[in-house]
Amino acid sequence: MMKVTWMRTLRTASSERLLARAEGRDVAAVDLHHLEGGVVAGTVVVLRDAGLKESDVPALLSDLDENWLPGVDLARGNLTFTVVMGDVMGSYEAIEEAHD
Numbered sequence: 001m002m003k004v005t006w007m008r009t010l011r012t013a014s015s016e017r018l019l020a021r022a023e024g025r026d027v028a029a030v031d032l033h034h035l036e037g038g039v040v041a042g043t044v045v046v047l048r049d050a051g052l053k054e055s056d057v058p059a060l061l062s063d064l065d066e067n068w069l070p071g072v073d074l075a076r077g078n079l080t081f082t083v084v085m086g087d088v089m090g091s092y093e094a095i096e097e098a099h100d
Contacts, residue, residue: 040072044083
């Protein structure tokens, strides 16, 4: 698997979003939700054109776990991931409309 670097792009009191980058481009986005009882649930979106194969996913998740999630672990059952493959279609933001 290619070497990835992680960058936090968003953080709240109970969640965060990370971006995985490799070879100068985005390869995955991760939303992590820190739940009660020390449990973390994550959604990982592997970008279709990133060059990652399904066989690379366990190493990607392990790297994420080791570098960003101390205290939780897949083997202990307090960390779960849902992994999907997708394409970025765009970024949409709320626009304040002018009122007459």
